[in-house]
Amino acid sequence: MNPILLQIPLDLPDVQIEAFDTESKKGIIIKVQSTCKGTTCRQCHQPIDKFYGYGKEITLRHLPIFEQSVWIKIKPKRYQCPYCDQGPTTTQRCSWYDQKSPHTKAYEQWILRDLINSTITDISIKRGINEAAVEGIINRYIRQEVDWETIKSLPLLGLDEIALKKGHKDFVVIISGINEGGEKCILAVLPNRKKETVKIFLQSIPVEIKRTIQRACVDMYDGYSNAVYEELHGVEVVVDRFHVTKSYRACADNARIKEMKTLKKTLSSEDYAQLKGVMWLFRKSLWDLNEEQQIKLIQLFNYAPELKQIYIYREALTGIFNRPLSKSQAEAELNSWVEQVRNLKLDCFNSFIVTLQNWQHEITNYFLRRETSGFVEGLNNKIKVIKRRCYGIYDIGRLFQHIWLDVEGRRLFGYA
Numbered sequence: 001m002n003p004i005l006l007q008i009p010l011d012l013p014d015v016q017i018e019a020f021d022t023e024s025k026k027g028i029i030i031k032v033q034s035t036c037k038g039t040t041c042r043q044c045h046q047p048i049d050k051f052y053g054y055g056k057e058i059t060l061r062h063l064p065i066f067e068q069s070v071w072i073k074i075k076p077k078r079y080q081c082p083y084c085d086q087g088p089t090t091t092q093r094c095s096w097y098d099q100k101s102p103h104t105k106a107y108e109q110w111i112l113r114d115l116i117n118s119t120i121t122d123i124s125i126k127r128g129i130n131e132a133a134v135e136g137i138i139n140r141y142i143r144q145e146v147d148w149e150t151i152k153s154l155p156l157l158g159l160d161e162i163a164l165k166k167g168h169k170d171f172v173v174i175i176s177g178i179n180e181g182g183e184k185c186i187l188a189v190l191p192n193r194k195k196e197t198v199k200i201f202l203q204s205i206p207v208e209i210k211r212t213i214q215r216a217c218v219d220m221y222d223g224y225s226n227a228v229y230e231e232l233h234g235v236e237v238v239v240d241r242f243h244v245t246k247s248y249r250a251c252a253d254n255a256r257i258k259e260m261k262t263l264k265k266t267l268s269s270e271d272y273a274q275l276k277g278v279m280w281l282f283r284k285s286l287w288d289l290n291e292e293q294q295i296k297l298i299q300l301f302n303y304a305p306e307l308k309q310i311y312i313y314r315e316a317l318t319g320i321f322n323r324p325l326s327k328s329q330a331e332a333e334l335n336s337w338v339e340q341v342r343n344l345k346l347d348c349f350n351s352f353i354v355t356l357q358n359w360q361h362e363i364t365n366y367f368l369r370r371e372t373s374g375f376v377e378g379l380n381n382k383i384k385v386i387k388r389r390c391y392g393i394y395d396i397g398r399l400f401q402h403i404w405l406d407v408e409g410r411r412l413f414g415y416a
């Protein structure tokens with residue numbers, strides 16, 4: 001019988017395999033030797049190649065093979081300097097590992113890719129590596145604050161908040177941006193959403209980069225808009241569409257909840273039971289419903305005609321934001337919407353109308369360059385995921401690292 005041979009590249013440059021042990025309980029142990037000759041003297045920095053024996057053997061975790069842990073053992077070569085007094089020795093360093101790390105670089109980058117959209121705990125369990133080691137990897141590769149050197153310009157700035165605990169009023173603020181290449185970057189995590197805190201961050205942006213900021217996309221909170229107006233002169237404040245949408249949809253949803261409570265009391269239990277699942281249909285646009293679903297929704301509207309109006313006016317607002325209007329056209333459309341809603345006495349939208357009037361300039365700035373919403377919506381979805389995973393992370397630096405990994409990690413540690 002012929003044994004089947006399979007060759008797997010070790011993927012480490014300039015090494016030669018000396019021994020191979022598959023019997024160990026720990027996993028697969030591969031002893032290697034560096035094929036590179038010489039090093040540079042740690043004192044005079046001149047190239048030296050006078051061999052001076054081996055240093056203490058080190059063990060480094062490497063990429064697994066068929067789900068088995070792989071450990072690389074290497075005795076680093078040492079060299080003696082013929083130029084310096086007393087001939088000091090220097091240990092050779094290979095490019096594929098870091099002196100401070102117990103893993104190969106290939107292994108660490110693999111773990112970082114794994115960490116994108118995941119958590120330290122998950123990866124620790126999944127990969128059989130302790131949490132402190134995962135944290136060590138994160139700290140070796142990801143800074144706890146932005147490296148301004150990597151950014152040339154920031155046409156768009158985004159300010160958004162996440163609550164660290166459900167129902168908590170403790171917000172941290174995520175500051176993001178789009179760079180000259182149209183790529184998302186995470187710039188800071190601020191410990192709270194006070195105007196002063198935001199201003200201090202904005203002041204810390206290097207002047208050359210500050211000059212390149214054209215727009216700031218914010219939530220409807222004057223701490224943000226005022227910080228931008230005071231610190232970044234001439235920057236256009238845009239309320240991102242995501243928050244506007246959320247605001248008027250919530251009005252319609254509240255009206256539906258109220259109406260359903262009334263219907264529960266007034267309809268026979270048989271009729272009411274027929275409305276089961278109508279909440280999801282009410283939330284969708286008519287175009288996204290099939291015929292059967294449309295009939296069901298119309299049934300609800302027959303019982304509650306005001307909900308029909310609310311639904312129509314909610315969809316009309318979405319329509320306004322979807323259309324390629326100019327800023328002034330959008331203002332006219334929104335004003336006419338407000339007038340109609342008032343005439344029909346659809347009071348559920350009152351709180352939204354107040355918001356719309358307070359923020360009209362910034363809300364309609366969206367129509368100047370509609371490109372912002374995609375960015376903010378995308379980031380918001382990401383933040384939602386991060387939020388779910390980050391309950392209990394109170395360390396701002398750690399949060400920054402996580403968000404950085406999710407937002408930028410794929411580009412830097414991903415496969416493509």
Ligand SMILES: [Zn+2]
Nearest residue numbers: 041044081084
């Ligand atoms: Zn030397």
